Amino acid sequence: MEVIIKSNADEVSREAAAIFRRQLREKTDSVLGLATGSTPVGLYDRLVMMARAGEIDLSHTTTFNLDEYVGLSSSHPQSYAAFMRRHLFDRVSVARWHIPDGKARDIPRLCADYEEAILEAGGIDLQLLGLGSDGHIGFNEPGSSLGSRTRLKTLTARTVADNARYFASPGEVPRHVVTMGVGTIFDARHCLVLAFGEGKAGAVAAMVEGPVTAMVPASVLQMHPVCTLIVDEAAASGLERRDYYRWVYENKPAWQRA
Numbered sequence: 001m002e003v004i005i006k007s008n009a010d011e012v013s014r015e016a017a018a019i020f021r022r023q024l025r026e027k028t029d030s031v032l033g034l035a036t037g038s039t040p041v042g043l044y045d046r047l048v049m050m051a052r053a054g055e056i057d058l059s060h061t062t063t064f065n066l067d068e069y070v071g072l073s074s075s076h077p078q079s080y081a082a083f084m085r086r087h088l089f090d091r092v093s094v095a096r097w098h099i100p101d102g103k104a105r106d107i108p109r110l111c112a113d114y115e116e117a118i119l120e121a122g123g124i125d126l127q128l129l130g131l132g133s134d135g136h137i138g139f140n141e142p143g144s145s146l147g148s149r150t151r152l153k154t155l156t157a158r159t160v161a162d163n164a165r166y167f168a169s170p171g172e173v174p175r176h177v178v179t180m181g182v183g184t185i186f187d188a189r190h191c192l193v194l195a196f197g198e199g200k201a202g203a204v205a206a207m208v209e210g211p212v213t214a215m216v217p218a219s220v221l222q223m224h225p226v227c228t229l230i231v232d233e234a235a236a237s238g239l240e241r242r243d244y245y246r247w248v249y250e251n252k253p254a255w256q257r258a
């Protein structure tokens with residue numbers, strides 16, 4: 001895993017945007033895995049700016065979002081579909097986008113179809129991920145099978161509390177979600193994880209330097225062949241080997257840089 005430490009959240013988004021630019025230059029019709037939450041908002045703003053400036057072209061890409069709340073229709077302002085329209089899809093055009101339907105009647109069918117659609121698109125080239133404060137990726141809470149596929153999950157009380165800030169009251173946060181599984185995420189050719197702030201420091205340390213365990217689903221990325229983690233100083237503060245990660249980045253060969 002490559003660990004990149006930047007001075008602040010804005011620099012993290014800038015570095016992540018450079019990775020997207022490189023990906024799109026290598027393959028204009030890339031299949032992109034997208035994430036929600038506060039973490040990717042700065043990156044999406046940058047991608048929109050770059051697309052409008054003609055620096056990148058997203059119009060041939062196919063996208064798959066990680067997850068969606070069960071019970072929220074795509075028009076609900078807190079649905080992840082509405083989030084993605086607000087931050088990206090209403091601002092730039094992509095060829096096709098996919099988000100699990102939170103109102104689907106047959107959830108197992110929806111999940112199987114989602115997996116099938118990813119396969120049919122040729123698999124995900126670049127998967128963007130945020131990190132839950134408990135080490136979850138997508139909505140794969142601690143204890144999720146590291147081989148899991150897209151399925152229904154029940155949120156932990158901690159995640160409900162973390163996400164309550166987007167709803168009028170904690171009671172309105174849906175308890176159930178559909179999420180790509182850890183195994184689905186692991187199949188992406190490149191995983192790109194972003195994290196900011198002190199609140200993520202424990203999860204970042206466990207993900208990078210702790211044991212690989214289902215209790216920290218993000219830790220499975222230690223076994224991924226191409227995983228990049230970009231964090232700000234605060235999120236890096238629990239990493240024991242942060243000086244080494246800085247050293248590696250400073251000495252990175254020019255051809256490896258985004």
Ligand code: GLP
Pocket residue numbers: 035036037038039040066067129130131132133137138139159
């Ligand atoms: C939710 C999302 C995750 C996201 C996490 C962190 O649980 N399902 O994909 O990574 O929140 O959110 P934030 O970026 O707001 O800290």
